[in-house]
Amino acid sequence: MAPILEIKNLHATVDGKSVLNGIDLAINPGEVHAIMGPNGSGKSTLSYVLAGRNGYQVTEGSITYNGADLTEMEPEIRAREGVFLAFQYPVEIPGVAGTTFLKTAYNAVRKHRGEKELDAMQFLKLVRAKQAELDMTDDMVRRPVNVGFSGGEKKRYEMLQMAMLEPSLAILDETDSGLDIDALKTVADGINALRSPDRAMLMITHYQRLLGYVVPDFVHVLAGGKIVRSGDKSLALELEKEGYAVLGTEAA
């Protein structure tokens, strides 16, 4: 079985500063991997490098996604090819109606996959079904993108977008941050609903909390821009108990 994502010896810089220093990671279809690590260990950088953000420069190594070189693709092509980044801080975009945004994104992805674009009615029906699962109202979906949303609402809106775009690689960057327990459960349910044998997930998190609801197959610890330990879900519990300090790494 070929991995969906295969990262080899990945080095990357942000604004000329080296942040990732040789990451190796392979994620197979159906697997959920968690990356944990202290602040500044390079977790968010990894997510932006995968999504193709400007200013995040790969200087060495490779990222292979479904057999293709991911680093060669524009961010929008990555998204259409099925890479989805759930943002740690979803961006507010005043003046752009949520439905327009979602429909434009949805149809761009469908078109790329050779599927028929949906008309307004079909699209609305689909959104309604998905939003109900995430306890979102029509009003929230229609509002300008993320404007006036609470932290929890923003994360639910990310999950709605993920559910609509049906990625093959979902990267969840600190999706649990800023959520109260109810919102955390809703969001976790949303993630679990999307777990499937042909989809890969990469959860980036500082705390073990979310992993209690979305149980990962593998846990990796990132420190100083490298994976310093890998294990199963018990590693997360160990870190929760002992803290990152036990790793004895420079970044901890």
Next chain:
Amino acid sequence: MTKRQITADFPFVDAFDAVQANLPGAPLDWLQTARRDALARFRDQALPNRRVEAWKYTDLGALAKTDFAAPEGPISDALTARIAKTGDPDAIRLVIANGRLDSTLSNTADLPAGAHLLPMSVALGSHADLLQDHVARVTALDGDGLLALNAAFMMDGYVLIVDDAATIEPTIEVVFAGDGGQGPVALHPRNVIVMGQGSTAAIIETHLGDGVYWTNPLTDVVMGEDANLRRYKVQQDAPAAFHLAHDQVSLATGAHYQGFLGAFGAKLARQSMTAGINGSGVAFDVAGAYLLRDAQHNDITTVVDHAAAGSTSKQIFKGVLDDAARGVFQGKVAVHKDAQKTDAHQLNNALLLSDKAEIDAKPELEIYADDVKCAHGATAGDLDENELFYLQARGIDAADARRLLVSAFVKAALDEIDRAPIRARFESLVDTWLDRADG
């Protein structure tokens, strides 16, 4: 003495005697006198240069070098066809082509009772007293050479008179066309709006054309007590055109003026407006969007004069500047000593899509009252990288993402338009502008 003038040698000015014989109201002695006086003022004032504070950012040098003649003959068939397709085909409309009423393209048959819509050439006969007052008002204005030229060469524009207490529901259309196909022409349309006490009306003006022409419209708006006017303007003039417009608005107690300007066309455009707030409970609200590319230049210069207590004014302008386009916003708010409880708000936001684009914004507050709220803001920036990346990360390509963000930016001004079909028309004009950016 420092020279504050640009001397211009326009063929149409030299031909004044011949030209004026064909202008509206030519046989009227009082008007002939007013025209000749205005011509003398122009000869004295010439065109303002950039040492004149109000013209600091807008250079009329290229205009002065163009050999403008008075328009002759009909406009082209192609332009006629475009006029016919402009706006709502069923609307009550006047078409002014090269400074003259085009009666075949106009339709005022369905005008509701209480409203009078006439071209200047007709109104000078039918509403002589009202227009004599109006011309006297224009003569008394402390204007520049452009205003003097309009006064000397006043051509057809629209005269809209709304009776006291009349409510005119449909939006009236006026289309101004300039055709420079036979060589550069200068047009000096004159519009007059007189809103009776407690009257309500709405009007939309569209300016378009072909070739090199200069339109120099002057609009005099007099609003009676509690009158309500919505006035929309679409400036889609030809890429080589000059559009230099001045609006003079006078508002009595309780009057409400809602203006909107969509500026898309012309090589060099300026909209200046002066509002005189002469009573309490007045609301003077103007908004606009200017979307420019290539080397287009658009200047919006406003003077809002709060001479009475307890009134409000609001100005919201959004500019989108691509390539080497340049925007100018000069907004002056004056609050007189007795104009307590004035609430004046002014905002100009510019989006610069290119390193070579430029915006010059100059807000100016002159406040002599002590119990007022006056706010002004001017910003300039480019598209937000975080917003762009967020959209791209959802599969939306860079061009579409920029398009969504530019529309969103302009929307804040368009949202000031409270008539949905009119708002939709401006939205579609913005879309058309954006379509060209993709091509």
